[in-house]
Amino acid sequence: MKAAILGGKPVREKPFPAYVTVGEEEKRAAARVIDSGVLSRYLGVWHEQFLGGPEVRALEREWAEHYGVKYAVAVNSATSGLIAAVGAAGIEPGDEVIVGPWSMCISATAPLFYGGIPVFADVEPDCFCLDPAAVERQISPRTRAVIVVDLFGQPYDAPAINALAAKHGLTVIEDAAQAPGASLNGRPAGTLGQMGVFSLNYHKHIHGGEGGVVVTDDENLAERLRLIRNHAEAVVENKGVADLGNMLGFNFRMTELDAAVARCQLLKLKALNQKRLANVAYLEKGLAEIPALARPRVRPGGEHVYYVHACRYDEEAAGLPAARFVEALKAELPPFELREKEGTKLGVGYVKPLYLLPLFRERIAFGRQGWPFTLAPERRYEKGLCPDCEKLYGGGVLTHEFMLPSLEQSDLDDVIEAFGKVWKLRATLL
Numbered sequence: 001m002k003a004a005i006l007g008g009k010p011v012r013e014k015p016f017p018a019y020v021t022v023g024e025e026e027k028r029a030a031a032r033v034i035d036s037g038v039l040s041r042y043l044g045v046w047h048e049q050f051l052g053g054p055e056v057r058a059l060e061r062e063w064a065e066h067y068g069v070k071y072a073v074a075v076n077s078a079t080s081g082l083i084a085a086v087g088a089a090g091i092e093p094g095d096e097v098i099v100g101p102w103s104m105c106i107s108a109t110a111p112l113f114y115g116g117i118p119v120f121a122d123v124e125p126d127c128f129c130l131d132p133a134a135v136e137r138q139i140s141p142r143t144r145a146v147i148v149v150d151l152f153g154q155p156y157d158a159p160a161i162n163a164l165a166a167k168h169g170l171t172v173i174e175d176a177a178q179a180p181g182a183s184l185n186g187r188p189a190g191t192l193g194q195m196g197v198f199s200l201n202y203h204k205h206i207h208g209g210e211g212g213v214v215v216t217d218d219e220n221l222a223e224r225l226r227l228i229r230n231h232a233e234a235v236v237e238n239k240g241v242a243d244l245g246n247m248l249g250f251n252f253r254m255t256e257l258d259a260a261v262a263r264c265q266l267l268k269l270k271a272l273n274q275k276r277l278a279n280v281a282y283l284e285k286g287l288a289e290i291p292a293l294a295r296p297r298v299r300p301g302g303e304h305v306y307y308v309h310a311c312r313y314d315e316e317a318a319g320l321p322a323a324r325f326v327e328a329l330k331a332e333l334p335p336f337e338l339r340e341k342e343g344t345k346l347g348v349g350y351v352k353p354l355y356l357l358p359l360f361r362e363r364i365a366f367g368r369q370g371w372p373f374t375l376a377p378e379r380r381y382e383k384g385l386c387p388d389c390e391k392l393y394g395g396g397v398l399t400h401e402f403m404l405p406s407l408e409q410s411d412l413d414d415v416i417e418a419f420g421k422v423w424k425l426r427a428t429l430l
């Protein structure tokens with residue numbers, strides 16, 4: 001037997017089944033909207049339709065009910081949702097917001113849109129979410145909020161971080177884009193902070209094409225979110241809004257089409273997550289033979305929904321660098337249908353620690369004079385800031401998407417066979 005990367009026969013060549021969660025229900029919902037002739041019903045003035053059309057409002061009602069919250073505000077992406085949440089929280093130029101280094105970039109850049117200063121705290125080496133002790137070390141008299149991420153599908157350490165936030169008067173914004181349906185101690189991810197932000201882009205557990213939803217139990221925050229979503233500045237006068245802080249709005253409006261599709265998807269969330277969990281269980285059993293690979297740790301009291309399956313990889317025990325292990329695996333396995341050009345969905349680590357992006361290293365965001373970083377000259381963005389995250393990024397974690405609900409057990413058998421083959425042949429790969 002020879003590894004495919006050395007010229008041997010790959011374990012599998014036929015692409016894995018495409019990740020498709022939409023079908024007849026979504027087709028009917030989209031047709032219903034198109035038949036209505038109105039693909040979006042928002043008006044950017046103070047009017048009944050300031051709040052959107054029937055599909056958007058139905059999605060908001062159903063989302064709020066599903067998550068057991070008072071308010072759900074639909075937006076056109078989680079990116080918009082996070083920006084709106086920062087604005088609703090009242091972040092001002094120079095205010096500090098504690099963020100994590102390991103996430104999609106907007107989880108850390110959202111404060112900048114209001115002149116806020118992102119302050120990075122390190123991640124937990126085992127669960128990969130923000131480490132409460134690291135958060136505490138970064139709190140200063142200028143800290144106003146913390147953006148926590150339910151990374152890879154598991155809720156952040158809400159008891160510890162919420163207690164810190166309460167003690168220091170910080171708003172907790174929860175980025176739950178990767179964790180719809182996850183929970184901690186029986187409470188859904190997304191409802192663990194003051195505002196929770198979900199994504200409905202194609203890569204997430206459920207989607208509407210694009211889209212996002214922000215949830216909260218706070219009436220004032222919900223009101224500010226709706227204003228920021230839809231040209232607040234044009235509405236405050238007629239609506240009688242007294243506090244003008246951050247009432248400069250955007251067009252963050254979700255279309256009726258996206259909302260109609262998202263409503264169908266919400267009904268499928270539970271079944272889709274169950275399939276993910278079943279696939280994870282099957283894979284973990286099959287991969288247990290590889291001692292250098294550790295299954296993800298699930299926080300006590302937590303339910304994980306596996307946006308990706310992130311396994312700790314012990315390079316020393318394996319005797320093979322993670323990059324080489326992954327390279328060899330990629331040669332054994334095919335890509336997914338519809339995403340053929342991306343290669344198979346497997347990699348070392350996750351994104352580069354966000355403070356190493358040119359934006360932070362060069363301190364250039366708006367214009368070229370360094371604003372708003374000029375408001376916090378003592379805050380630095382450089383290598384070594386979050387050593388645990390850097391270690392994980394450097395080879396400590398292997399992430400893959402073979403738990404996607406489109407995969408059946410026969411597909412997973414190929415994945416397990418490929419891992420086993422590369423593991424067995426590892427000495428030939430050095």
Ligand SMILES: *Cc1c(COP(=O)(O)O)cnc(C)c1O
Nearest residue numbers: 077078079104177178199200201
């Ligand atoms: C996908 C994602 C986002 C952004 O979602 P969009 O809807 O594409 O804007 C934000 N945060 C995290 C953690 C994500 O995974």
